[in-house]
Amino acid sequence: GDMLHPGTLAGRFPGLAQRVHGEPLAYLDNAASTHMPREVLDAMQAFEERSRANIHRGVHTLSERATAAYEQARARLEAFVGADARHEIVFTSGTTESLNLVAHGLSDAGIGAPLLRPGDEIVVSVLEHHANLVPWQAAARRCGARLLFLRPDREGRLHADDLARLLGPRTRVFAVTACANATGERPPYEALLALAEEAGALTVLDAAQAMAHEVPALAHLACDFMAFSGHKMYGPMGIGVLAGRRTALERLAPLRLGGDMVESVTETQASFAELPARLEGGTPNVAGAVGLAAAADFIDEVGRARIDAHVRALRSHAVAGLSALPGVSVLSPASVDSAIVSFTADGVHPHDLGTLLDARGIAVRTGHHCAQPLLDCLGVGPTTRASFAIYNSHEEVERLVDAVAPALEMLR
Numbered sequence: 179g180d181m182l183h184p185g186t187l188a189g190r191f192p193g194l195a196q197r198v199h200g201e202p203l204a205y206l207d208n209a210a211s212t213h214m215p216r217e218v219l220d221a222m223q224a225f226e227e228r229s230r231a232n233i234h235r236g237v238h239t240l241s242e243r244a245t246a247a248y249e250q251a252r253a254r255l256e257a258f259v260g261a262d263a264r265h266e267i268v269f270t271s272g273t274t275e276s277l278n279l280v281a282h283g284l285s286d287a288g289i290g291a292p293l294l295r296p297g298d299e300i301v302v303s304v305l306e307h308h309a310n311l312v313p314w315q316a317a318a319r320r321c322g323a324r325l326l327f328l329r330p331d332r333e334g335r336l337h338a339d340d341l342a343r344l345l346g347p348r349t350r351v352f353a354v355t356a357c358a359n360a361t362g363e364r365p366p367y368e369a370l371l372a373l374a375e376e377a378g379a380l381t382v383l384d385a386a387q388a389m390a391h392e393v394p395a396l397a398h399l400a401c402d403f404m405a406f407s408g409h410k411m412y413g414p415m416g417i418g419v420l421a422g423r424r425t426a427l428e429r430l431a432p433l434r435l436g437g438d439m440v441e442s443v444t445e446t447q448a449s450f451a452e453l454p455a456r457l458e459g460g461t462p463n464v465a466g467a468v469g470l471a472a473a474a475d476f477i478d479e480v481g482r483a484r485i486d487a488h489v490r491a492l493r494s495h496a497v498a499g500l501s502a503l504p505g506v507s508v509l510s511p512a513s514v515d516s517a518i519v520s521f522t523a524d525g526v527h528p529h530d531l532g533t534l535l536d537a538r539g540i541a542v543r544t545g546h547h548c549a550q551p552l553l554d555c556l557g558v559g560p561t562t563r564a565s566f567a568i569y570n571s572h573e574e575v576e577r578l579v580d581a582v583a584p585a586l587e588m589l590r
């Protein structure tokens with residue numbers, strides 16, 4: 179109904195109804211973190227007020243309620259990502275922990291022989307956020323494996339034939355993003371993952387920038403591990419998911435050793451619990467999981483296709499408006515499947531531009547966006563990034579473009 183129209187949705191997000199420096203907030207930093215709708219906040223508060231207790235350990239009523247809430251959230255996320263019987267959902271603190279869990283889990287010798295051996299190869303795309311690069315650097319160092327790079331072309335695009343040339347008998351892992359957070363480029367990850375899987379590699383998808391949008395069902399992807407964060411999909415901070423094939427997750431050494439992830443323990447040895455508990459040591463973020471499940475409900479209620487159509491239209495509008503300004507270059511201008519517009523302006527430092535925009539109530543991100551190798555490879559420095567969500571409007575895009583133009587004049 180009307181309540182779901184993008185123009186009226188903003189009213190469901192309490193965090194958006196405020197003024198910044200006397201101006202109505204135009205929140206255009208959604209690739210960093212989105213705001214949460216009222217129903218997500220309510221679900222978390224209801225859990226804390228009615229069911230707060232530690233899970234899995236107690237026989238008392240609140241502990242049973244908390245356990246049920248946590249496992250219902252897991253089942254909700256399973257459906258949300260389009261998992262099938264081969265898959266398992268592991269809760270983490272976010273994409274960073276999910277990716278560390280995979281890279282560490284394939285290279286750690288703490289509880290058994292790691293999968294990665296000296297001379298093995300790990301292929302990583304250069305579009306990656308540092309969270310999908312630095313853990314692989316550490317894993318390679320730990321195991322004497324080699325890191326190989328799938329580099330983009332000058333427009334920042336990845337190509338399957340480049341990947342085909344990098345894959346070989348020693349390729350053990352291929353890791354790629356579903357959307358580059360620094361440029362908004364949406365690589366052909368379905369084809370890239372399939373190619374890597376054919377070559378016998380374990381495949382890793384960083385879906386942090388994709389989960390609020392249209393993503394193929396996990397069951398239809400050649401994907402062993404998929405990582406994402408709650409706070410980029412209208413959910414809370416401090417909760418995320420590592421979704422994957424059970425056979426692949428079973429190869430991971432746990433990152434967190436301790437309570438709840440063991441089967442039996444003696445003074446000198448431990449045997450480990452089954453998935454997913456095996457990878458979820460310690461007390462989990464139950465309210466976070468509940469909030470994330472509510473965020474999945476919100477996205478499905480609005481519809482991913484509807485969200486995508488809206489944010490793509492906002493991006494096109496912003497790309498057209500910003501590219502028309504003198505000395506402005508938009509990165510990945512042709513990437514249609516994206517909610518992110520990242521740009522540079524000759525002679526202007528993004529930090530100064532971001533500060534002037536903030537004075538007008540407009541929130542954007544500036545800097546390297548945790549993707550320095552990508553910007554180096556493209557030969558650009560820090561950028562200014564606006565990123566859109568379902569609650570943003572075309573009027574806000576106009577405010578952005580109208581504010582950038584005089585700011586550039588003032589700074590030049």
Ligand code: PMP
Nearest residue numbers: 272273274307309359386387407
């Ligand atoms: N990967 C990508 C593509 C991202 O955009 C981000 C967040 N900027 C991350 C990983 C890291 O996510 P988190 O900080 O939630 O762990």
